[in-house]
Amino acid sequence: MLRDITIGQYFPGNSLIHRLDPRFKIVITFIYIMMLFTGDHIVCLSVGAVFTAAAIILSQIPFKMFVKSVKPLMPFLILTAALNLLFISSGDVYFHWKFIKITSEGINVSVFMLIRITLLIMGSSLLTYTTSPITLTDAIERLLSPLKKLKVPVHELAMMMSIALRFIPTLIEETEKIMAAQKARGAEIDSGSFMTRAKNMVAILVPLFISAFRRADELATAMECRCYRGGEGRTRLRQLCSAPRDYAALAVTILFYGGAAALGIVLK
Amino acid sequence: MSNIIEIKNLHFSYPAEEGSEPAEVLKGIDLTVKEGEFMAILGHNGSGKSTLAKHINGILVPTSGTVTVDGINTADEDKIFDLRRRAGMVFQNPDNQIVSSIVEEDVAFALENLGVPYEEMRRRVDEALKDVNMYDYRLHSPSQLSGGQKQRVAIAGIIAMKPKCIILDEPTAMLDPQGRREVMSVIKRMNREYGITIVLITHYMDEAAQCGRVVVMDKGRVILDDTPRAVFSQVEQVKKIGLDVPQVTELAYELKKAGYDISDDIITEEECINAIKKLFS
Structure with a gap:
């Protein structure tokens, strides 16, 4: 049951998108998000959609995975669309009942937002689908490293993040063991009313917490034994090096962004 | 051969909790270990054996007395990283000492901390992984490995530092028999081929019987x-102090008590078989 949870799900592969330098991928994703949110003409979104489709095809990841990524956020999407539809009152009125008005502007805005957010989710899923979490953390650390001058603990944050990722499978395994042990003692976890189940969760969370703290303590000692002393003077086994294809990908993204912006201005 | 570990009149108490006297865990330990030695420390829970181990690489410092490792006083804070590079430590639970989600990166962790340049790091990581027979798994996630494999990765992480001495605190306690055998054979090979001094804390008597020297501790003293x-x-x-002897030793002891003429210093299965064969011939 718990094994289905995959935070930042990653699909190993060897496509062009997989091989891009993760630092470039993050920057490209940012430009992509800007492209989606600065253009307010439907043509800008179409350019965004073409860009997304091209990237998805290049990644060789089945399209249904992207549909899956949007699914959990469906209620949120529908709510946003409904609110826009019902409460925007400018434009031609098609339907009027008490305080609710459905207008041309309302329909436009809600469809626009729906597409925009769907594209946003698909695009950012592409980043996590094609980049392993540990590489992603590494890239974030390197991109943010100029902030070290401002005394932002970039290395420490990245280290915490990667240790958290490392311990997800360990803690899931542990949770399953504790659940089995509590079930053997008669705890009802899968049945009963919501309240009894919630109460029984305490019997799982308390031992899990205690064990997590004990693990943290032991891990800290083990790290000290291996001479850990923060980010100062550290070298890395994982080398990130940018290739011409990374610059090319960045250039293409900027071209798309520029094109979308230009179209937006011309067609206004 | 010179002494690599010198422990002189070591006393240690954990800081007292409120309203209670500090309990002394180590009560005057004198111990020297020669370079290249393979030593086991035995003792039941609470005998102070893990506390003693933590003194060897400066995780704990003596309340009184001194611990010197390869000429470095463990209480010297300026040399603490130099000390830990020379005396590596492996713990009981492999899950709680693996830092990275990729095997080879975990092995590199200590080298990254020490600022070893990339080319040398790459070479030492590969060598260490081959030494523990885990090279084929270098790109795996530790969660895909068995207990014995994880513990061998942890050992590789230590030998990549090229230490002179490795302290292992019950490294096989959480492993199945197969994992125990794998780990023991790696430890023995490190001692034999690279001359690394091994201090093995264990409560398996058959593991202690494979060492060159056995130290038994009870209530904070070496007995x-x-x-x-x-x-x-x-x-x-x-x-009397609550420990067992290897099963074969016990068998010989019982036979002797029952009046048979059998030697009382049998520690391996083969010796036992031969001695019993002799009884019947």
Whole structure:
């Protein structure tokens, strides 16, 4: 049951998108998000959609995975669309009942937002689908490293993040063991009313917490034994090096962004 | 051969909790370990054996007395990283000492901390992984490995530092028999081929019997310190402090008590088989 949870799900592969330098991928994703949110003409979104489709095809990841990524956020999407539809009152009125008005502007805005957010989710899923979490953390650390001058603990944050990722499978395994042990003692976890189940969760969370703290303590000692002393003077086994294809990908993204912006201005 | 570890009159108490006297865990330990030695420390829970181990690489510092490792006083804070590079430590639970989600990166962790340049790091990581027979798994996630494999990765992470001495605190306690055998064979090979001094804390008597020297601790003191054969032949004294002797030693001891003419310093299965064969011939 718990094994289905995959935070930042990653699909190993060897496509062009997989091989891009993760630092470039993050920057490209940012430009992509800007492209989606600065253009307010439907043509800008179409350019965004073409860009997304091209990237998805290049990644060789089945399209249904992207549909899956949007699914959990469906209620949120529908709510946003409904609110826009019902409460925007400018434009031609098609339907009027008490305080609710459905207008041309309302329909436009809600469809626009729906597409925009769907594209946003698909695009950012592409980043996590094609980049392993540990590489992603590494890239974030390197991109943010100029902030070290401002005394932002970039290395420490990245280290915490990667240790958290490392311990997800360990803690899931542990949770399953504790659940089995509590079930053997008669705890009802899968049945009963919501309240009894919630109460029984305490019997799982308390031992899990205690064990997590004990693990943290032991891990800290083990790290000290291996001479850990923060980010100062550290070298890395994982080398990130940018290739011409990374610059090319960045250039293409900027071209798309520029094109979308230009179209937006011309067609206004 | 020179001494790599010198412990002189070591006393240690954990800081007292409110309203109670500090309990002394180590009560005057004198111990020297020669370079290249393979030593086991035995003792039941609370005998102070893990506390002693933590003194060897400066995780704990003595309340009084001194611990010197390869010429470095463990209380010298300026040299603490130099000390830890020379005396590596492996713990009981492999899950709680693996830092990275990729095997080879975990092995590189200590080298990254020490600022070893990339080319040398790459070479040392690969060598260490080959030494523990885990090279084929270098790109795996630790969660895909068995207990014995994880513990071998942890050992590789230590030998990549090229230490002179490795302290292992019950490294096989959480492993299945297969994992125990794998880990023991790696430890023995490190000692034999690279001359790394091994301090193995264990409560498996058969593992202690494979070492060159056995130190038995009880209530914060060293009470026996000799070859495994000499230690285990004192069956009554070993049993008095709540420890067992290897099964074959116990069998010979019981046979002797029952009036058979059998040697009392048997520690391996083969010796036992031969001795019993002799009884019947």
